[in-house]
Amino acid sequence: MKNKKITVLDFKKKKVSGEKITMLTAYDCPMARVIDDAGIDAVLVGDSLGMVVLGYDSTTKVTMDEMIHHAKAVRNGISRAFLIGDMPFMSYQASDEDAVRNAGRFVQESGCEAVKIEGGKDITARIKAIIGAGIPVLGHVGLQPQSVNKTGGYRVQGKDALSSGDLIKDAVELEKAGCFAVVLECVPKELAKKITARLTIPTIGIGAGMFCDGQVLVTHDILGYFSDHTPKFIKKYANIAPLIKNAVESFKQETVSGVFPDDERSY
Ligand code: KIV
Numbered sequence: 001m002k003n004k005k006i007t008v009l010d011f012k013k014k015k016v017s018g019e020k021i022t023m024l025t026a027y028d029c030p031m032a033r034v035i036d037d038a039g040i041d042a043v044l045v046g047d048s049l050g051m052v053v054l055g056y057d058s059t060t061k062v063t064m065d066e067m068i069h070h071a072k073a074v075r076n077g078i079s080r081a082f083l084i085g086d087m088p089f090m091s092y093q094a095s096d097e098d099a100v101r102n103a104g105r106f107v108q109e110s111g112c113e114a115v116k117i118e119g120g121k122d123i124t125a126r127i128k129a130i131i132g133a134g135i136p137v138l139g140h141v142g143l144q145p146q147s148v149n150k151t152g153g154y155r156v157q158g159k160d161a162l163s164s165g166d167l168i169k170d171a172v173e174l175e176k177a178g179c180f181a182v183v184l185e186c187v188p189k190e191l192a193k194k195i196t197a198r199l200t201i202p203t204i205g206i207g208a209g210m211f212c213d214g215q216v217l218v219t220h221d222i223l224g225y226f227s228d229h230t231p232k233f234i235k236k237y238a239n240i241a242p243l244i245k246n247a248v249e250s251f252k253q254e255t256v257s258g259v260f261p262d263d264e265r266s267y
Contacts, residue, residue, distance in 0.1 A: 006041050006082040008114060008136045011181045014041075014213065015202040021181070021214025023084075023204055024222075027053045027070045031219060032077030042082040044116065044138075044216060045071040047089070047146070052220045059145045060089040064102050067091075071110035084138055085112035089146045092117060096129035103130040103137075116183065118144040120170025124177040131178045139174035141167060142208065143186035154231075156207070158187045171195045171203075183216060184208040186233070207233035 014021050023042040026032040027049050035043055046052075049070055050062035071085045085106035092099035099117075106112040114136035117123060127137045142157045151157075158164040167187060174182050181202045184192050189209025196203045196211050205212030221230060224239035254260035 003080060005080055008082065008180050010041065010082070011202050012200075015200070021202055021204060023214060023216035024219045025052070025216070026074045026077070026219060029073045029077040032074040035219065036078045036081045040081055041214070042084060042216075043074060043078055044084045045074050045086060045110075045112070046116075046218065047086045048218050049086075050088075052218060052225075058148070060149070062088040064088055064091045064105065068105055068109050071106060071112055075111040082114065083112050084114045084116050085110060086116045087118075092123075092126050092130075096126055099126040100129050100133045103135045104133060107135055114138055114180065116140055118146050120166070121173040124173050127174065127177040127179060136180045137178065138204075139171070139177075139179040139182035140185065141170045141174065141182060142184045145185075154186075156186045156188065158191045164188075164191050167191065168195055168198065171199060175199050175201050181214075184212060186231075207231060 011021060021042070022040045023044055024035050024040050025046040025048055026035055026043045027045060032043055045067060047059040047062045047067065049066065050056035050059045054062070054066065056062065067085060067088050075083060087099070087102060091102040103115045106115050115130065116138040117127060117130075118140040120141050127139065130137050143154060144151070145154070148154060158167040171182055171184070179201060181204055182199070183204045183206060184195060186207040189211060192203060192205055192208040193211035196213055202213035204214040204216050206216050217234065220226065221234045222237045224236040225241055227241055230236070251260065
């Protein structure tokens with residue numbers, strides 16, 4: 001059933017059936033189209049946009065307007081996958097009103113079907129307010145890149161008894177608040193296993209091991225766009241950067257030498 005439209009109900013169905021959920025990020029239309037054609041369940045317009053595409057040094061610089069702009073493009077490439085917009089830093093932290101208004105923008109202006117929010121028990125009021133407006137919410141606990149200034153960097157979360165207990169409580173509160181699924185980022189696999197067994201909603205892991213109900217990765221990471229250090233949990237399924245560089249160098253060399261354009265490519 002590769003062409004059946006994925007809805008929020010499919011997340012629960014897959015949790016029950018044990019079929020793994022697949023999710024990738026996209027920030028533009030052509031990439032979204034390829035991902036959709038490949039049969040991926042859900043596309044996340046992540047605030048990783050800032051670091052992956054816009055060249056920022058942190059996701060905290062990404063604005064709501066930038067997210068909307070890219071989510072619109074992604075929408076145009078998707079007909080089957082479930083589309084989720086990632087609420088950027090300061091789009092929901094200040095008030096329930098901000099949270100509902102900005103989640104509403106994702107739906108109304110970009111055609112997203114759900115939003116993702118970072119945070120645990122402290123953020124459940126926001127989540128309930130957004131769901132109350134009719135917008136499904138994907139929770140996100142463990143490493144929360146928007147809070148790295150508070151937590152002191154990008155590191156594995158929930159490694160000791162106290163913090164792992166807190167993480168379990170956070171995930172349970174997100175389920176109680178009505179999230180349809182929860183992202184677990186950079187947590188030990190045994191902790192992710194415990195949380196996955198405890199929740200009736202699916203867990204989507206990123207750096208959280210093999211026991212989660214699904215996996216999400218940044219598409220540019222799995223394509224091998226970046227040659228600098230990549231975290232241990234990333235698997236590169238392609239090495240696209242040298243291919244692009246070769247093509248660009250060939251274009252340059254053929255243009256400079258007069259090989260391109262030839263007769264065949266001229267009117
Ligand atoms: O911004 C993002 O891309 C994300 C994930 C990959 C979970 O939050």
